[in-house]
Each structure stands twice: as C-alpha cells, then as structure tokens.
Amino acid sequence: MIPPAVRAVFGLEIRSLLRDVRTVLISVVLPVVLIPAILLASNFMEERQAEREDTRVYRLALTGPDSAFARGLIEGVLRTEGGEEGGAAGESGRFRLLDSADPLGDLEAGDLDLYLEAFTPDAWRETSAREESSVEVPGEFDGARVLRIRVHSSRGASRTGGETLRSHLLEVRESRRDSIMVQAGLPVAPEGIARVEEENVASDEEVQGERLGRFLTLILVGLMLLGGSAVATDTLAGEKERGTLTTLLTSAASRGEIVSGKLLAIMAVALAIALVQILNLWVYLGLGIIDPSQGFSVTISPGLALGLFMVYLPMVALTAAVLLLTSAHARSYKEAQLYMTPVLLGMSIPTLAPLLPGISLQSAVIVVPIANLSVGVRDLLVGQAHLPSLGVAWMVTAIVAAWFTVRSVRALHDEELITGDTSEAEFLGGPALFRKRVLLWFVGFWAVKFLFDVNVRFEDIRVTILVSVGLVFLLFPLILIQRFRLDPAQALALRRPHPGVWLGVAIGAPAGVFAAGTVMHLMDFVIPVPTELLENFGQTLFQEGIPAWQLILLVAVVPGITEELTFRGLLVHGLRRRFGPVALTLAVGIIFGLFHVDLFRIPVTAFLGVVLTAVTLMSGSIFPAIVWHVIHNGIIAWMGTRGVEAGEEAGWWMLGSMLLVALALAVIWRFRTPYPGVGRPGRMGRGTDGGTRPPT
Numbered sequence: 001m002i003p004p005a006v007r008a009v010f011g012l013e014i015r016s017l018l019r020d021v022r023t024v025l026i027s028v029v030l031p032v033v034l035i036p037a038i039l040l041a042s043n044f045m046e047e048r049q050a051e052r053e054d055t056r057v058y059r060l061a062l063t064g065p066d067s068a069f070a071r072g073l074i075e076g077v078l079r080t081e082g083g084e085e086g087g088a089a090g091e092s093g094r095f096r097l098l099d100s101a102d103p104l105g106d107l108e109a110g111d112l113d114l115y116l117e118a119f120t121p122d123a124w125r126e127t128s129a130r131e132e133s134s135v136e137v138p139g140e141f142d143g144a145r146v147l148r149i150r151v152h153s154s155r156g157a158s159r160t161g162g163e164t165l166r167s168h169l170l171e172v173r174e175s176r177r178d179s180i181m182v183q184a185g186l187p188v189a190p191e192g193i194a195r196v197e198e199e200n201v202a203s204d205e206e207v208q209g210e211r212l213g214r215f216l217t218l219i220l221v222g223l224m225l226l227g228g229s230a231v232a233t234d235t236l237a238g239e240k241e242r243g244t245l246t247t248l249l250t251s252a253a254s255r256g257e258i259v260s261g262k263l264l265a266i267m268a269v270a271l272a273i274a275l276v277q278i279l280n281l282w283v284y285l286g287l288g289i290i291d292p293s294q295g296f297s298v299t300i301s302p303g304l305a306l307g308l309f310m311v312y313l314p315m316v317a318l319t320a321a322v323l324l325l326t327s328a329h330a331r332s333y334k335e336a337q338l339y340m341t342p343v344l345l346g347m348s349i350p351t352l353a354p355l356l357p358g359i360s361l362q363s364a365v366i367v368v369p370i371a372n373l374s375v376g377v378r379d380l381l382v383g384q385a386h387l388p389s390l391g392v393a394w395m396v397t398a399i400v401a402a403w404f405t406v407r408s409v410r411a412l413h414d415e416e417l418i419t420g421d422t423s424e425a426e427f428l429g430g431p432a433l434f435r436k437r438v439l440l441w442f443v444g445f446w447a448v449k450f451l452f453d454v455n456v457r458f459e460d461i462r463v464t465i466l467v468s469v470g471l472v473f474l475l476f477p478l479i480l481i482q483r484f485r486l487d488p489a490q491a492l493a494l495r496r497p498h499p500g501v502w503l504g505v506a507i508g509a510p511a512g513v514f515a516a517g518t519v520m521h522l523m524d525f526v527i528p529v530p531t532e533l534l535e536n537f538g539q540t541l542f543q544e545g546i547p548a549w550q551l552i553l554l555v556a557v558v559p560g561i562t563e564e565l566t567f568r569g570l571l572v573h574g575l576r577r578r579f580g581p582v583a584l585t586l587a588v589g590i591i592f593g594l595f596h597v598d599l600f601r602i603p604v605t606a607f608l609g610v611v612l613t614a615v616t617l618m619s620g621s622i623f624p625a626i627v628w629h630v631i632h633n634g635i636i637a638w639m640g641t642r643g644v645e646a647g648e649e650a651g652w653w654m655l656g657s658m659l660l661v662a663l664a665l666a667v668i669w670r671f672r673t674p675y676p677g678v679g680r681p682g683r684m685g686r687g688t689d690g691g692t693r694p695p696t
Contacts, residue, residue: 009261213378438574508664
C-alpha cells in the first residue's frame with residue numbers, strides 16, 4: 001500500500017511533467033514515434049541503396065605498362081555507358097572507361113572513382129622495389145602479371161567500385177582458368193572438384209531476431225535515460241535551484257516520502273517508455289502494420305512482447321534510481337545536465353554486450369547488470385533463450401536495482417544533498433573540495449576520454465598513443481592540481497620510498513606480466529575472447545616499421561608515468577580518507593580497469609591496478625608503481641615484437657608467477673612506509689599538507 005503522502009508527491013510530479021512541453025516531447029512523444037521512424041527510415045534507406053546500386057556507374061581508367069592486357073581482361077566485366085554488357089558483370093555494377101593522363105590526380109580530385117594499373121613482371125619488380133610495396137608476389141608466380149586497383153577510400157563510390165571490380169576480375173580469372181583446364185582434357189567439370197556446399201540452418205526469423213537484438217536494449221535504455229533525465233534533473237536539481245524543494249520539505253510529508261514519490265515519478269516515465277517501445281514492436285512488427293526492411297523483419301508475438309517487458313523491469317528500476325541519485329548530487333539544473341552525459345555513456349556501454357562475438361548468457365556476463373539482460377533479450381528474439389540463465393540475470397540486475405533504490409532514498413536524507421546547501425568544503429575550496437569532488441571529476445574525465453578515443457584517430461599509432469595516453473593523462477592531474485590548489489608533492493605522492501622496496505619491485509614486475517597472463521587465461525574460461533580480437537589488437541599496437549626504442553617509449557615509459565600520476569597519484573590522494581586500505585586498493589584498481597574500455601582488457605588492467613595501488617599504499621610513494629608499470633609494459637612490448645604470449649604456460653608456471661607477486665608484495669610490506677591519512681578521516685586534520693597534521 002502506497003502512503004498517501006507518496007501518492008500526493010507522485011501526482012504532483014506527474015502533473016508538473018505534463019505541463020512542461022519540452023519534457024513531454026522528450027519523455028512521451030519521442031519514444032512513441034522513434035520505433036516507427038526507425039522502421040520507415042530503414043525501409044527508405046534500403047530502397048534507395050538498391051536503387052543507387054542499380055543505376056550507379058563507376059568511372060574507371062586504365063594505366064600502367066601493361067594496360068593493353070588489362071583492357072582485354074576487363075572486357076568481360078565492362079559495361080559501357082550506352083548499355084553494352086559484358087558476360088560477367090551481371091547487375092552488381094557498371095563501369096565507364098575514361099581516358100586520363102593523370103589518374104592519381106583525377107582520383108584525388110573526384111573526376112575518377114578508381115583506376116586499374118597493369119604491370120608486366122619486370123615492371124612490377126621495379127615498381128615494388130621503388131615504392132617499397134608491402135604486396136609480395138610468391139616466388140613461383142614471380143613471372144606473373146600484376147593488377148593493382150587504386151581507390152579513394154574516403155568516398156563510398158570509389159570504395160564500392162574497387163570491391164566490385166576486384167570481385168569481377170576474380171570471376172574472369174576463374175572462368176579463364178577453368179576453360180584452360182577443360183581444353184587440357186580435365187575429365188570432370190572444374191566446378192565439380194572438391195565441391196563445397198554451405199547451408200544455413202538458422203531460419204530467417206532467427207537471423208533477423210539476432211540483428212534486432214543487438215541494438216534493441218541500447219535504443220530502449222537510451223530513451224529511458226533521455227526521458228527519465230528530463231524529469232530527474234527538474235525534480236531535484238531544478239527544485240533546489242528554484243527554492244521550491246525547501247517549501248515541499250516544510251509540508252506534512254516526511255523526507256523519505258518526498259523522495260519516494262519523486263523516485264516513483266521517474267520510474268513511471270521509464271516504465272511508460274519501455275511499455276511504449278514493446279507495444280511499438282508488437283504493433284508494427286507483430287501485426288505487420290509497417291513492412292520492415294530485411295534487417296528488422298522479425299515477428300513479435302504477444303507472448304514475446306510480454307516476455308521482453310518483464311525482462312526490462314529491473315532495468316527500469318535501476319535507471320530511475322541512478323538518475324535520481326545523479327540529480328541529487330547536482331546543485332543546479334545545468335550541473336545536473338552536465339552529470340547526465342557520463343551517466344548516459346556509462347549505462348549505454350553495457351547494452352553493447354550483444355555485439356561482442358561469441359558472448360553467451362552462460363558466461364561471466366551473467367553477473368554484469370544491464371549487459372546480462374541485453375544478451376538475454378537478444379536470445380529471446382532469436383528464440384534460443386536459456387531460461388534458467390535468464391532468470392539468474394534478471395535477479396542479478398533486480399538486486400542491483402534494489403540496492404540503488406535503497407541508496408537513493410537513504411542518501412537523500414542528507415541535508416546537503418536534498419537542499420543543495422553549501423557545505424564547509426564549498427567555502428574552504430582547495431583540497432577539502434577536491435576530496436569531495438574527485439570521483440565526479442574522474443567520471444567526467446572517463447566520459448571525455450571515451451569520446452575522444454572513439455572520435456579522434458591518427459594514421460600513425462605513435463601519435464595516437466602520445467596524444468591519448470601521454471598528453472591527456474598528463475594534463476588531467478595538472479589541471480586538477482591547479483584548479484584545487486593542491487600541493488603537487490602530496491597530491492602525486494612524490495616521496496622517497498625505503499630502499500628495500502626496490503627489491504620487491506625487481507621481483508614482482510617481471511612476475512606480474514605472467515600473473516596478468518594467468519588472469520587473462522582464467523577469464524577466458526568465463527568470457528571467451530576471440531583470437532581475432534587479440535590478434536587485431538596486437539597488430540594495431542605492434543606495427544611493423546616502428547623502432548624498438550620507440551615502441552618501449554610509447555608502450556612502457558609514457559603510460560607508466562602518466563597513468564600512474566593520474567591513478568596512483570591523484571585518485572589515491574583524493575580517495576584516501578573515504579576508504580580503508582583494502583577498499584581503496586580495490587576501488588582504484590577497478591577504476592583503472594574501467595578506463596581501458598575494451599572488455600577483454602578490463603580484468604587484466606584492473607588486476608594490475610590493484611597491485612600497483614597496493615604497492616603505492618605500502619611504500620607511501622608513487623615511484624615504485626611507476627617503475628613496476630614501466631617494466632611490466634616494457635616486457636609485454638618486447639614479447640609482442642617477438643610473438644611470445646603470456647598466459648599459455650604450464651599450470652605450475654602460472655601458479656609460480658602469482659606466488660612471486662605475493663612474495664614481492666611481502667617484501668614491500670616488510671620495508672613499508674604507509675601512505676599518509678588512508679582510511680583515517682576522524683583522526684586527521686584539515687590542513688593543506690595532505691592530511692598529515694593532527695587536529696588542533
């Protein structure tokens with residue numbers, strides 16, 4: 001039974017919502033029209049794409065020492081502007097042959113879509129030697145002609161034309177080769193030799209359900225966050241700014257009832273958004289009102305729609321509680337909007353779990369809120385849901401949602417949070433305010449870093465590392481030190497450690513590489529990491545042509561210094577009074593892992609972060625962690641250049657690496673100089689000397 005005061009506050013919030021046109025548009029109108037808009041837009045784009053492919057003409061030029069050979073070869077694929085068709089082109093692409101004195105210049109200027117270079121064997125050897133081409137012709141084909149297709153990959157027509165021409169040239173080559181084999185007396189048709197048949201046992205419903213399931217939760221959570229945030233930012237942060245919350249607190253309703261009513265209002269909006277989207281899917285896909293494109297052609301039955309709605313219920317409660325807490329920590333409407341950006345990113349990233357190759361609900365993802373239900377929804381749409389695992393995932397997310405709900409109601413009993421009154425730290429500023437705001441700054445930094453890494457790319461991996469790791473992680477602590485007037489030596493733990501600590505570092509840093517490999521090996525049992533993903537990461541990082549000293553500098557020295565200054569320096573300094581040593585070690589390690597957003601890297605980097613934080617807390621200095629980090633990454637860089645992998649060793653070797661890391665930590669503990677002020681908020685003063693002055 002809902003108390004009358006809670007119902008009254010809830011009704012007030014809903015009436016306020018309906019009177020705000022902007023909030024109604026975001027929370028009600030947008031969710032209603034989004035799904036049909038996506039379906040109609042996908043249909044329109046699919047039809048336009050098919051129309052463009054049928055009518056597109058690719059402008060092609062021929063060049064090179066053997067262009068006459070190329071001209072004769074492409075007669076089978078060339079379709080002229082007047083409609084004369086070769087035998088192999090079919091309907092997948094047209095090519096118009098143009099004369100060009102400067103094909104490369106015309107391609108860059110956009111006057112050509114692509115051009116084909118043809119080389120005799122001698123000409124190719126000279127060209128490849130002069131250009132240091134990475135394309136190598138095997139020795140047994142050293143006397144063969146070479147064709148090179150040049151495209152401008154930033155233009156879609158050029159890129160697609162190159163792929164189409166290459167496909168057609170391969171068809172012509174295969175056709176000529178088969179005719180030669182038949183003329184030579186091959187007793188069977190070439191296509192009958194080692195014939196390979198492929199059959200897809202998945203139905204169209206399963207394929208299309210899997211496609212829709214990859215993005216459905218992302219869309220739904222995004223809408224709930226947008227709609228719910230419009231209510232949440234106004235219901236607490238906005239009322240603090242207007243002063244109306246103080247009036248509400250003087251009413252007969254208790255503080256808990258006021259907060260509960262506001263929470264129910266946000267939850268009602270999120271629930272309505274979820275319900276509207278599920279109904280949209282049933283109405284437009286289940287009843288067939290809109291003829292969807294191929295990617296969305298999945299049947300939503302009433303039972304499936306009801307199942308999806310039930311699965312999303314814990315996500316609704318979790319979203320509402322997180323949004324209310326976020327609004328409570330903001331002092332104004334604009335500040336709440338600023339906080340909503342990292343919240344939106346942080347809650348959207350787990351919804352991308354269905355995009356991971358090979359991810360299954362019967363793995364460690366089952367204990368990751370939001371990610372587990374995202375995978376479960378995909379399985380439901382495919383028709384292959386494992387109901388016991390889905391039930392466990394539902395319970396995990398429901399428990400987390402309940403915890404956040406209780407936290408939001410209890411935390412908002414804090415006078416400062418619910419009224420927006422300025423605390424003593426606000427007046428003092430400096431280090432006192434830094435300790436209060438450090439987590440918010442790191443959340444914002446994580447969001448900015450994530451967006452930067454996604455949108456900013458350099459062709460040279462060295463420039464990417466210098467900017468993304470070197471410059472960004474160096475500027476952030478410097479900005480905060482300046483902003484909060486921190487003592488750099490105290491904030492970054494620039495203290496001299498006991499000499500005996502270096503023995504522990506010498507033992508632990510090399511062993512830590514194989515211990516981290518052990519963690520990766522163990523995690524592979526619960527979250528299998530595709531080999532291709534690891535290979536692509538290694539190829540991106542360890543590119544050919546980069547000198548070894550540059551690789552060591554970029555992969556080991558730069559992150560070893562800048563990341564340690566940020567995490568074991570600034571973050572540890574800011575959180576040292578909030579947690580005890582164990583909790584602080586785990587918190588900093590996990591945050592360090594989350595900054596490496598690749599899912600397969602998070603457990604390993606979090607493990608390294610925990611170890612390095614423990615080293616910093618025991619030594620009281622950042623220098624051992626920096627050296628450990630540099631040695632750790634340096635060994636990995638050396639192994640990567642030689643194709644050696646950690647984590648594939650025998651079980652005894654893996655156990656031995658863990659024991660050596662434990663021994664190293666024991667040595668550091670033996671010569672410890674504890675980090676000042678960790679976990680002792682009641683016994684330390686408020687001085688600007690890093691918290692080591694006793695109270696007066």
